[in-house]
Amino acid sequence: MHAPWRTALVVGASSGIGPAVARQLAERGCRVALVARREAELARLAAALGGDGSVRAYAHDVTRAAEVPALFQQICRDLGGLDLLVYAAGVMPRVAGEEYTFAKDREVVEVNLLGAIAWINEAAPRFARARAGTIVGISSVAGDRGRRGNPAYASSKAGLDAYLEAIRNRIGRHGVAVVTVKPGPVDTPMTEHIDRKPFLISAEEAARQTLAAAARRARTAYVPRRWRPIMLVLRHIPSPLFQRLDL
């Protein structure tokens, strides 16, 4: 089956969900740009997926936001257009129960939120002008509540949710789909150190459900879907009670 997009840009394409998304797009005939810091990983993936140049690698650190406008334009030129942006870059460092390390928190916000804003700020006006295009942000169920385990990570994802909703409200009326994907635990390097991973799914399955949500122009997609009713309940637990729960 062919993808509904001819050209796609995946930020955070060197490990986990990002490369799985890129692989599924390439297998369906899409030209794909891969962005992340680890150049060797990207080059390997590009060679495996598109030896003919249909999959291209671009080494970039999303905390260097000033580089984004020029790189975005270059990628659009190289691909011959852009139909889909998937922002999958993210970090979730280990944080101890009583730890308050600003350097870790800053990186989380810079990668998970500011990086997304920098890239989506390029795609949004382009897609609005074209009256077409799809923006996907990989958020997390973690953004739905302020859980005690990793405050900065939850904040970055809550911020990403609000940003994506605001962009959708700006440009949705111009025919652009803006899709917030909220996975539960996914089996990737990010979660290797975590013991409790309820309803764990593979990166390939997360990618499949992400692209399915994007194709049907969903606003918010929980991945897998069973997280939607669970998070609906969790979001409605009163704050004093939530504080007492070990979540």
Ligand SMILES: NC(=O)c1ccc[n+]([C@@H]2O[C@H](COP(=O)([O-])OP(=O)(O)OC[C@H]3O[C@@H](n4cnc5c(N)ncnc54)[C@H](OP(=O)(O)O)[C@@H]3O)[C@@H](O)[C@H]2O)c1
């Ligand atoms: N795994 C889960 O259980 C889970 C659950 C919910 C949501 N998510 C979200 O899903 C997204 C993908 O996570 P994953 O599980 O696939 O994690 P992963 O395997 O650790 O991959 C993270 C990706 O982000 C990229 N990245 C990190 N820092 C970057 C930087 N400064 N500049 C450019 N790229 C950077 C990494 O590339 P380089 O290191 O090469 O730069 C890598 O490609 C993240 O936003 C994560 O928060 C994951």
